Amino acid sequence: MVEWLSDNRAGFAAVIVLLLVAMFIWSIVLGRKQAVLTAKDEVFGDPQRTRGGWYWALSGVATLMLIWFYFSWGIGRAYFPTAANEMCQVAKLEEVVSPIKAALPIGSRYYKSTLLVARNSDQLDTVEAELPTGAFTSPEQAKLKALTSNVRSLIVNSSNPKNLSREATKKLDQIVFQLNALSMELRGGFEGFSPTAKALAQPKWGTTHVEIPILPITARGMLFDGVATKAREVATLFRKIRNHPPANVTIIADVKARIAKFKKVNASGKFDKKTDADRVAYVKAVERIFRRLDDGTIFPANSLDGVNGAIAGLDAARDHARGSLGTIEAIFFPGIGVVKSRTQCTEQGSARWLPKPMDVIATFFKLANPDIEGGGGYKGVPLLWWKWLPVADLVDFFTPDWIADLWPGEYTRHGTDGTISPNFKDRLLNFARGDLYLGSIPALDGHLWDSVFRVLVAMGLGIFLGVPLGLFMGVSRFFKSFFDPLIELYRPVPPLAWAPLILTIFGITDDGKVFLLFMVAFAIMVISARTGASGTQLSKIRASHSLGASDRQIMWNVILPNALPEILTGVRIAIGVCWGTLVAAEILAGTTGIGFIENIARTVSDYELIWVTILIMGMLGLLFDLIMRWVIDKTIPWRGKG
Amino acid sequence: MRLIMKRALMASAGAMVFAMSVSAQAADKVNVAFFLEWATPNQIAKVDKTYDKAMGVGVNWTDFKTGVAMTEAMLSGDIDISYSQGLAPFVTAIQQGAPLKMVGIAVVYEANDCFVKNGSGIDASNASELEGKTVAVPLNTMADYAFRRYMAHLKVDTSTMKIVDQAPPDGAQSLTDGLVDMACIFGGASSKAAGEVGTPIMTKQQKMDAGIGSFDVISVTEKFATENPELVKTFLEVTEEANVAWKATDAQIAKVAKDAGMKVPTTKKQMADFIFPSAKEQLEQYFNKGGIAASAASSLGLVFSGDSDGSKIAKTLDGSFLK
Numbered sequence: 006m007v008e009w010l011s012d013n014r015a016g017f018a019a020v021i022v023l024l025l026v027a028m029f030i031w032s033i034v035l036g037r038k039q040a041v042l043t044a045k046d047e048v049f050g051d052p053q054r055t056r057g058g059w060y061w062a063l064s065g066v067a068t069l070m071l072i073w074f075y076f077s078w079g080i081g082r083a084y085f086p087t088a089a090n091e092m093c094q095v096a097k098l099e100e101v102v103s104p105i106k107a108a109l110p111i112g113s114r115y116y117k118s119t120l121l122v123a124r125n126s127d128q129l130d131t132v133e134a135e136l137p138t139g140a141f142t143s144p145e146q147a148k149l150k151a152l153t154s155n156v157r158s159l160i161v162n163s164s165n166p167k168n169l170s171r172e173a174t175k176k177l178d179q180i181v182f183q184l185n186a187l188s189m190e191l192r193g194g195f196e197g198f199s200p201t202a203k204a205l206a207q208p209k210w211g212t213t214h215v216e217i218p219i220l221p222i223t224a225r226g227m228l229f230d231g232v233a234t235k236a237r238e239v240a241t242l243f244r245k246i247r248n249h250p251p252a253n254v255t256i257i258a259d260v261k262a263r264i265a266k267f268k269k270v271n272a273s274g275k276f277d278k279k280t281d282a283d284r285v286a287y288v289k290a291v292e293r294i295f296r297r298l299d300d301g302t303i304f305p306a307n308s309l310d311g312v313n314g315a316i317a318g319l320d321a322a323r324d325h326a327r328g329s330l331g332t333i334e335a336i337f338f339p340g341i342g343v344v345k346s347r348t349q350c351t352e353q354g355s356a357r358w359l360p361k362p363m364d365v366i367a368t369f370f371k372l373a374n375p376d377i378e379g380g381g382g383y384k385g386v387p388l389l390w391w392k393w394l395p396v397a398d399l400v401d402f403f404t405p406d407w408i409a410d411l412w413p414g415e416y417t418r419h420g421t422d423g424t425i426s427p428n429f430k431d432r433l434l435n436f437a438r439g440d441l442y443l444g445s446i447p448a449l450d451g452h453l454w455d456s457v458f459r460v461l462v463a464m465g466l467g468i469f470l471g472v473p474l475g476l477f478m479g480v481s482r483f484f485k486s487f488f489d490p491l492i493e494l495y496r497p498v499p500p501l502a503w504a505p506l507i508l509t510i511f512g513i514t515d516d517g518k519v520f521l522l523f524m525v526a527f528a529i530m531v532i533s534a535r536t537g538a539s540g541t542q543l544s545k546i547r548a549s550h551s552l553g554a555s556d557r558q559i560m561w562n563v564i565l566p567n568a569l570p571e572i573l574t575g576v577r578i579a580i581g582v583c584w585g586t587l588v589a590a591e592i593l594a595g596t597t598g599i600g601f602i603e604n605i606a607r608t609v610s611d612y613e614l615i616w617v618t619i620l621i622m623g624m625l626g627l628l629f630d631l632i633m634r635w636v637i638d639k640t641i642p643w644r645g646k647g
Numbered sequence: 648m649r650l651i652m653k654r655a656l657m658a659s660a661g662a663m664v665f666a667m668s669v670s671a672q673a674a675d676k677v678n679v680a681f682f683l684e685w686a687t688p689n690q691i692a693k694v695d696k697t698y699d700k701a702m703g704v705g706v707n708w709t710d711f712k713t714g715v716a717m718t719e720a721m722l723s724g725d726i727d728i729s730y731s732q733g734l735a736p737f738v739t740a741i742q743q744g745a746p747l748k749m750v751g752i753a754v755v756y757e758a759n760d761c762f763v764k765n766g767s768g769i770d771a772s773n774a775s776e777l778e779g780k781t782v783a784v785p786l787n788t789m790a791d792y793a794f795r796r797y798m799a800h801l802k803v804d805t806s807t808m809k810i811v812d813q814a815p816p817d818g819a820q821s822l823t824d825g826l827v828d829m830a831c832i833f834g835g836a837s838s839k840a841a842g843e844v845g846t847p848i849m850t851k852q853q854k855m856d857a858g859i860g861s862f863d864v865i866s867v868t869e870k871f872a873t874e875n876p877e878l879v880k881t882f883l884e885v886t887e888e889a890n891v892a893w894k895a896t897d898a899q900i901a902k903v904a905k906d907a908g909m910k911v912p913t914t915k916k917q918m919a920d921f922i923f924p925s926a927k928e929q930l931e932q933y934f935n936k937g938g939i940a941a942s943a944a945s946s947l948g949l950v951f952s953g954d955s956d957g958s959k960i961a962k963t964l965d966g967s968f969l970k
Binding site: 103104107112113121124125127128131216289290293297302344346347348349350351357384385508509512513592593594595596601604605607608609610611 | 700701703704715718719722736739740741742743744745746747748781783786787788806809810811812813814817820821824826827869873874875877881884888959960962963
């Protein structure tokens, strides 16, 4: 069932997108209708104006989802499931032709030859200007000048069209001819092509680790794939063409001989260290430029015009053969499209880092699958499940091992016949260590539970300790003055600043992470309780006092209810900040948790998993906030109405 | 409606033209990623601007903390060449379909060590006692790879262990505090700290006998390699020359130490364990068919994701620029 759903995710996306569009339009129509109804009897600024309006929430959600579908190419995949495969075939052609394009103005503004001439001439100028006069004798300097000017003449000769060998001209013509033939083939259309069985058996787009199936699955794809294969030969031929004017052959031999002569003199060892280093470096610099010029990669500019034109023709033919695919790509696939690398085709632009909604759901279900052996969970731990927790583990947690050490006597030693008969002290140690069976209780387990558990424990401690302290600080001079410097000093410290200390103080277990979150929650709770308590109207306190209320009654029945709105707002904020700190807290010695999953997913650039964790955290934060809103509504319905 | 369509089309066409014009810029500057605190001879060429002179373009060096960050920067187009990227981030990037290429081997070094707490009485001979113990490992790094290779070699079942994901400094701290029984570490300072309280599970000789080693690679984006093959070639050439010229003299070490942001003794010690293979060695041992590069990459892919296709990774290895 799940498999079937997963394989047909594109189809479901198509339905969902339609529903979202319908929902969007319908909610706007409804919203406008409602707005007309209530427009007259509402005053601007009246809080009642913001009540209700669920249809606007619907349209907001629909907008968000549609944007997500669009920029992740989810809409494109839903309605054009073969488009990416076709784009991949076009990208194959692009990849193959790119070495040719890189040498031509059509791909890089200038001819590669022009850039090489400019760069090498510049370097020759620099080398000539930097001739170390102290290291070479003046006859040698003259020789070196002749040498560099000889190297320079290589550039001059290569750039002259008259010097282009007939062989090179012939090869260039051949390339133009072959490229034109490929253009013709592209323009010929794709009728009669049919994909191979192997290609059709490939997993669908997005259902495996490899995003886009690489073998062509459509007739158009077959056409491009075939052309790309042929173009590869043309590109190889192009790469191998060299321009060796006959004049250069003699110059190359001459320069080589001169450089060898200089090297020989350098190696004679009759120079001091500095001179030697200068001489070697200079000759090497000249040789380096020479070596780049002797391989004949500089061509006269107009000799490549034909190839440039043929590539332009091929581009036009490509656009023609793409047909409707070009329009679809421009509308539904925002970004640079598909790029073929050595091994596979990948989505570029927003689709690279923004996974499709359906893929995120699929990854979520994989993660949520409690069957660890069946590939579910993450790093051997389920997302959220339950397990039998041995009661002995709890006993182990709460009883320290040294209790057994305190009991008088010695631990048992093994007897002469190799048997062991444990005494009471041994049993006590086993009990303290939890090495016995006391039954099991069901307990929650998994990454999600671990994260929630950490946040809840930290919040619980924060509320339990922070609220009373805050209330007392609001009413007592001693509490206020004694704790004020302490709290105010630690409160502004960002929680992450504690992180380096946590590890060495608390170790790698949960308590360190809980402590970090507690630090966050505690400060917020103290401040909010204190503000709430000190904000109580004096008239109310005086009134209850004159009616005979004890201190305790004033605290419990007047100050606490007055501080409650502030406290609950504090809880709401604290939960939000705790979630914010969680990812960082779980970097410290991560073993489980949502933040841990995200950290590890980053190291392998698994964007689907990263988004799943982001969404889980968002959803849980929202859930907590909704719960808090409900609690606020129930416990302090008078808020904002005084 | 038609107007909107037209506008949308024009906007996307404009975006495409923009993207193309960006991609078609000729290299007037080459951006190279490197690690601080990772001393290599080519830093002399970096400081002396030999790269800039030889390549004829400005070379812009940016330091990174992790190889993953290098991959991310290369994908976003800000970096053209990564010098000394770990094999682990390179392979994971390839598995995610990143258009990168391995064009050279930067440094060959001893596999990162896993330190067993002194006094636990565990070494290579009774390593199976590690089962059920807690281990600090920086997941998905070369240290993680080394850890898994050691455990496989020593026949220890890692599924019984509690593996804690910790960065090397944290792992060393946890080992010192006795919170973990073993910590796998990379980096000079952290290894030193862990070495104070622990002993490597396998000695240098044992590692060599078992064939467990690591190396860092020189990776480039496919785009850069296609458009500027001569620059890649010159980059490797200058690196090679710097490696050949390396005599570990005091002046050289001082220069490298300053650039790497380390002290001279630490630099000396770190570089003593490094091997910088020559272009010839790289071609004959690493980039040949079934060479070390391909086999290490595929075994690493297998360790991390379990569904590694060795032939796929082999396609991204390209020794042609070394020739």
